[in-house]
Amino acid sequence: MTSMSAAQILEVAAVRWLSLSALAVLIGMLVLDVAILPPGAPELAGARRRLRRWIGAAVVVLAAASVGELILRARTMSGGGFALALSVVPLVLTRTHFGLIWMARLATLGVLLGLSPASGRALRLIALVLAFGVALSTSLTGHAADWGDVTVTAVVDWGHVLAASAWAGGLVGLTVLARAERNAWPPILFASVVRRFSTLAGLCLLVVVGSGLHNVWWQLSAPSQLWTTEYGRVLAIKLLVVLALIGLGAVNRYALIPRLDGARRPAGFLQSAFGRIAASGLDSASVSSRLTTNVAREALLALVVLACTALLGEFSPARQVHKPMHHMETGQADDR
Numbered sequence: 001m002t003s004m005s006a007a008q009i010l011e012v013a014a015v016r017w018l019s020l021s022a023l024a025v026l027i028g029m030l031v032l033d034v035a036i037l038p039p040g041a042p043e044l045a046g047a048r049r050r051l052r053r054w055i056g057a058a059v060v061v062l063a064a065a066s067v068g069e070l071i072l073r074a075r076t077m078s079g080g081g082f083a084l085a086l087s088v089v090p091l092v093l094t095r096t097h098f099g100l101i102w103m104a105r106l107a108t109l110g111v112l113l114g115l116s117p118a119s120g121r122a123l124r125l126i127a128l129v130l131a132f133g134v135a136l137s138t139s140l141t142g143h144a145a146d147w148g149d150v151t152v153t154a155v156v157d158w159g160h161v162l163a164a165s166a167w168a169g170g171l172v173g174l175t176v177l178a179r180a181e182r183n184a185w186p187p188i189l190f191a192s193v194v195r196r197f198s199t200l201a202g203l204c205l206l207v208v209v210g211s212g213l214h215n216v217w218w219q220l221s222a223p224s225q226l227w228t229t230e231y232g233r234v235l236a237i238k239l240l241v242v243l244a245l246i247g248l249g250a251v252n253r254y255a256l257i258p259r260l261d262g263a264r265r266p267a268g269f270l271q272s273a274f275g276r277i278a279a280s281g282l283d284s285a286s287v288s289s290r291l292t293t294n295v296a297r298e299a300l301l302a303l304v305v306l307a308c309t310a311l312l313g314e315f316s317p318a319r320q321v322h323k324p325m326h327h328m329e330t331g332q333a334d335d336r
Helices: 006-036 042-078 082-095 097-115 121-139 152-184 187-219 230-259 269-278 284-312
Strands: none
Touching (some): 006 042, 006 187, 042 097, 152 187, 187 230, 187 284
16 A cells, blocks of 8 residues: 555545546547537537537546646655645656646647537547547556556557546446437437447447456456455456446347337347346337436446546555566656
């Protein structure tokens, strides 16, 4: 465990969770706008406006959380209270690796805030690329950069952050749109949107699982550390929540989505099995309502996963407890 008290760990983790959640909403809703909502559909004009408002709010929250992370990091580095932390902020910004990454992050968020009201597709694509850059700043100030910025581990972690953010934030965005707009959309349009997102979620799952296994192998030196170390125990909880998220997503993908328009029926072993469990006897309207509820549950589970991720950042990985790190500052790489 780090030298911080339990209360300080929870305080830092709460701010980091807010930052990760805002980043997920930013990336997920941009992905929904750019890649999931069918272009040219007039029924989606209201949904796109709603997404732009959420994107702008996510940028503001992410900027505020980033300021909070900076102050808390300065407090940890100075070893004093908030007054001392504020006095050393200029040094943190100009003399540390974390500070340099932080300034680039805030500048990028400023540009994103200016782009958030934009309705042009080209500008939204630019905003998405900039959001990917903000995600990179997360990887470059966490455990993945302990051995340097330009490493396989840092790149893999960046892919993990991008996939997890698109998945989790997309679930939040789809929940918002489904609850506010679903009844105003033609059933075939709603079915198209959720099918496209389900495909994206499947791709994100592959990246998350692959990069997650790499990270687990890199951070743990033995399976027993999943229950014998603080880092491992939090990681184990995170993995269990991810399994629950995958299970709920499988119900949606194989039982509910194939029945949305009332014309398609489950085919194949998985569809038939899940259909008997979760969607037997439901008409298309009931399926749509249950799917919306399940997506909201998925979004909630995804936020719990992000909370576990935020807490993991405050513990030294088990492999590093017994091995000197290239650089360390209370379990995170940010003082180079």
